[in-house]
Amino acid sequence: MTAQISAYGRLVADPQTRTTANDKQMTMARLAVSLPCHTGPNGEATYWLGVVAFGKQAELLAKHQKGDLISVAGNMQLNQWSGQDGVQKEQPQVIVDSVISARTTRPAGKASQGKTSQPEQPPAYGQDDYNQAPPFSDEVPF
Secondary structure (H helix, E strand, O other), X not given: OOEEEEEEEEEOOOOEEEEOOOXXXXXXXXXXXEEEOOOOHHHEEEEEEEEEXXXXXXXXXXXXXXXXXXXXXXXXEEEEEEOOOOOEEEEEEEEEEEEEEOOOEOOOXXXXXXXXXXXXXXXXXXXXXXXXXXXXXXXXXX
């Protein structure tokens, strides 16, 4: 039985890429996901989630850097190990099926540089150019 998960958050460090013994590319990262929490500051809590990707998804994840917003979906698993101090530790992680970049882009296709721009205004319509009357009457005969 597997648990499917979809998460959206920021990378807390640059992803690390390795090659497995089978010569497959593997990329690992950590994701900070904000969750609603009534006892947390500002009504939020941060959940730290490990992300592991293989093959094509590993290539896509490796293109990101610390601070990028990404969305991942895949199988949830619990990674368990024994620390140097002998204490048993565990970290939830996602073996991703898909990685989606949440970077913002400008209409010209260039990535945003953090500058805020004014939203584009809709074209102005004159009274005669655009009829805003409903296409039906409110009067319903019985």
